[in-house]
Amino acid sequence: MNESGQVVGYSDLPDNSGHAFLYSGGAMQDLTPTLPSCSQSYAWGVNNLGQAVGDVNNRAVLFQNGTIVDLNAFAPTGVGFFSAEGINDSGQIIVNDLFGSGHAYLLTPIAKTGSISVTMLRCDPTAYANLDSGDIDTPLEPVPNPAVLVEQRPIGSGLVADGVTPLLLKLELNSEVAGDRNASYRVTFDPALGGCPANGIGVFTLQNGSFVAADTFSFEGLTTAYAYIPAIRSEDLTLGASKELSVTMHITKLGDSSVSGGVTFKIRKPPLILVHGYASSSATWSEPFLETLRQTRPDEFVHAIDYGIGALNPPGFNATYDALGPLAHELDDLLAGQVEGPTSIYKDWAFTRYDIVGHSQGGVLARMLCQTFLPELHRSDAPFAKAPVVSEANANRGRFGRVITIGSPQNGSTILRYVFDFASLLDQNGNSLARTISSGLSFYAQPKFDPWGLQMFLVNNKFALPVDNGIRFHCVRTTIGRFSDPLSYALLGLDTVPPGEVDTRGKILLPEGSDGVVDYDSQIGGGTTNTTITWKDISHCTSIHTV
Numbered sequence: 001m002n003e004s005g006q007v008v009g010y011s012d013l014p015d016n017s018g019h020a021f022l023y024s025g026g027a028m029q030d031l032t033p034t035l036p037s038c039s040q041s042y043a044w045g046v047n048n049l050g051q052a053v054g055d056v057n058n059r060a061v062l063f064q065n066g067t068i069v070d071l072n073a074f075a076p077t078g079v080g081f082f083s084a085e086g087i088n089d090s091g092q093i094i095v096n097d098l099f100g101s102g103h104a105y106l107l108t109p110i111a112k113t114g115s116i117s118v119t120m121l122r123c124d125p126t127a128y129a130n131l132d133s134g135d136i137d138t139p140l141e142p143v144p145n146p147a148v149l150v151e152q153r154p155i156g157s158g159l160v161a162d163g164v165t166p167l168l169l170k171l172e173l174n175s176e177v178a179g180d181r182n183a184s185y186r187v188t189f190d191p192a193l194g195g196c197p198a199n200g201i202g203v204f205t206l207q208n209g210s211f212v213a214a215d216t217f218s219f220e221g222l223t224t225a226y227a228y229i230p231a232i233r234s235e236d237l238t239l240g241a242s243k244e245l246s247v248t249m250h251i252t253k254l255g256d257s258s259v260s261g262g263v264t265f266k267i268r269k270p271p272l273i274l275v276h277g278y279a280s281s282s283a284t285w286s287e288p289f290l291e292t293l294r295q296t297r298p299d300e301f302v303h304a305i306d307y308g309i310g311a312l313n314p315p316g317f318n319a320t321y322d323a324l325g326p327l328a329h330e331l332d333d334l335l336a337g338q339v340e341g342p343t344s345i346y347k348d349w350a351f352t353r354y355d356i357v358g359h360s361q362g363g364v365l366a367r368m369l370c371q372t373f374l375p376e377l378h379r380s381d382a383p384f385a386k387a388p389v390v391s392e393a394n395a396n397r398g399r400f401g402r403v404i405t406i407g408s409p410q411n412g413s414t415i416l417r418y419v420f421d422f423a424s425l426l427d428q429n430g431n432s433l434a435r436t437i438s439s440g441l442s443f444y445a446q447p448k449f450d451p452w453g454l455q456m457f458l459v460n461n462k463f464a465l466p467v468d469n470g471i472r473f474h475c476v477r478t479t480i481g482r483f484s485d486p487l488s489y490a491l492l493g494l495d496t497v498p499p500g501e502v503d504t505r506g507k508i509l510l511p512e513g514s515d516g517v518v519d520y521d522s523q524i525g526g527g528t529t530n531t532t533i534t535w536k537d538i539s540h541c542t543s544i545h546t547v
Contacts, residue, residue, distance in 0.1 A: 418494075
């Protein structure tokens, strides 16, 4: 008996013959209806494809699709097969030697080479039926239109578990088996994907003009069919040490496992794209920080972008001196080329959105890419990008799954403004120290992060340029000085206690503290999420005491 409840055996008839049968769905089928009287046929095994084996008049046979195949046609010279005892889903058959030598043989079918080819495809937004669902997290579904699906781009790696993107599959019969276009086929996975997300991975096949959740299908008289693996959420994906799931999809003709094909694809969590701050580059990210991120993703799925690295030297000067607007546009172009486009490093993966991590200025630029124009303006672009963060370019599912900012001066830096005012005061008094401070700050202290400056005013206009509320933000704040003030406070005199006060000037200026450069409050930009960490690597200014 197989897993579907089909049973094989034999039944004695009044004419002294024995007939092999297949019992399925409440009905008994005679596998040898034309067998002469006084003849004998037996069925001893059946696989999950409905193929049965046994013997007819002491000759091993295979019963499939209403036909009987004499397995002695495959016997070596001098060997005869008496009976077939069992068959597995790969079509391998155990047989006995007819001449009593006591030997058993394993027959393995030779598949018709490439009888079914499978091509993975990545859909562009025009190939989705529910593009305008209105919900940013609704999984996308391909249109059930072969004329559209045939135009989609082939890929070679697999599926990113971004929660919305399916993996489209093109199935083709080759000319050798084109006559099987009306047969039924079954899809199976190895390993079985029941535990891949918690509720299992299914497959949708295009049948009668609609995609249906079914693991059996027909080519419907054609030589090409389509199927897709539905979207998987990253949080539902459990991975081992390989940081990816490798899956083989098998397609087999029911009743004839020699007509088969398949494809092996991988499933990974979304890429993490790192955006550095100013006076920095992609090399600024520390190895311990990168190794932590790589615990859940292969190395190439943690990618650091270099922006603002241009004619000015040393590296990072452009990122430091240039205004926020031009830098955001540059980052927009870099992401489009390196991450999203048909020539990107992820060109062989099916995905729609990814996660972006920005440190300091990098987090501000990532946030700017999520800002939009007021709806009343009816503009198809965005203030700091070529397209809105949620647009048809990303099937209205969002460019980023998550935006994580670390120590980012979303509202500028009050300490920076204090530095400028302090230097100006000293300069008015003819203090030579002012010139020293001004010279030292000419690189690291940029007026674009003055909370009351023009650039902060422009990029923080939440009424004219709001952040799309469909994008998930997590703002990580760092602070130094809950037990002792940062070193930068000492350089500015903020570590001293004014007469008649209890707290230091730094505590009075910034009651919630800072990371030595950026206010603790500014790092969240008015939001409500709090994450306190103790790792000095991602702070601007280190201290013995960090909280």
